[in-house]
Amino acid sequence: MNEPTADSAGPARPSLTMPAWIDDLRRLGGGLKNLFAAQFALAGAELGLARAGIVMMLFMGLAAIVFAVALGLTLLALAGWGLAQWFGSWAWALTALAGLQLVLLVAAILVFKRCMHWISLPGTRNELASLAREAVRQGKAEGEAKAGV
Numbered sequence: 001m002n003e004p005t006a007d008s009a010g011p012a013r014p015s016l017t018m019p020a021w022i023d024d025l026r027r028l029g030g031g032l033k034n035l036f037a038a039q040f041a042l043a044g045a046e047l048g049l050a051r052a053g054i055v056m057m058l059f060m061g062l063a064a065i066v067f068a069v070a071l072g073l074t075l076l077a078l079a080g081w082g083l084a085q086w087f088g089s090w091a092w093a094l095t096a097l098a099g100l101q102l103v104l105l106v107a108a109i110l111v112f113k114r115c116m117h118w119i120s121l122p123g124t125r126n127e128l129a130s131l132a133r134e135a136v137r138q139g140k141a142e143g144e145a146k147a148g149v
Contacts, residue, residue, distance in 0.1 A: 039127070046121045053118035060112040067105040074098045 075098055081088075 035131070039124075039131075042127060043121070043124050046118075046124050050119045050121060053115035057112055057115035057119075060108045060115065064105060064108040064112060067101055067108060071098060071101040071105060074101060 078095060078098060
């Protein structure tokens with residue numbers, strides 16, 4: 001019932017102030033949150049690209065198999081027919097077809113190799129290495145600045 005009032009409480013207490021290092025910790029936490037959010041966004045985007053690369057890789061692997069088998073059959077037919085006829089106009093047609101299949105096979109192999117590169121997540125690896133180098137450089141600079149004070 002007798003509640004103390006501001007007048008009867010006695011002398012005013014000094015206000016509590018937060019130390020400066022707590023503010024530094026708060027800013028560090030905010031910076032880490034932003035850093036990891038950006039890293040997770042980058043990793044998510046690259047995982048989406050890698051997932052698409054896996055599907056494309058499977059299709060291009062299948063295409064490479066189909067074109068390789070077709071090329072083998074065409075070359076075999078070309079060799080057999082060429083030996084049977086020794087020379088003829090159909091040989092040029094089969095040679096052109098074999099050349100076209102060879103071009104398609106090489107294109108499928110090149111797309112397959114590009115998809116393999118996407119799966120390695122090159123952007124995320126480079127960004128993490130860059131962040132580590134920057135953190136070391138900044139840490140050394142801050143350590144030297146504090147040591148000089």
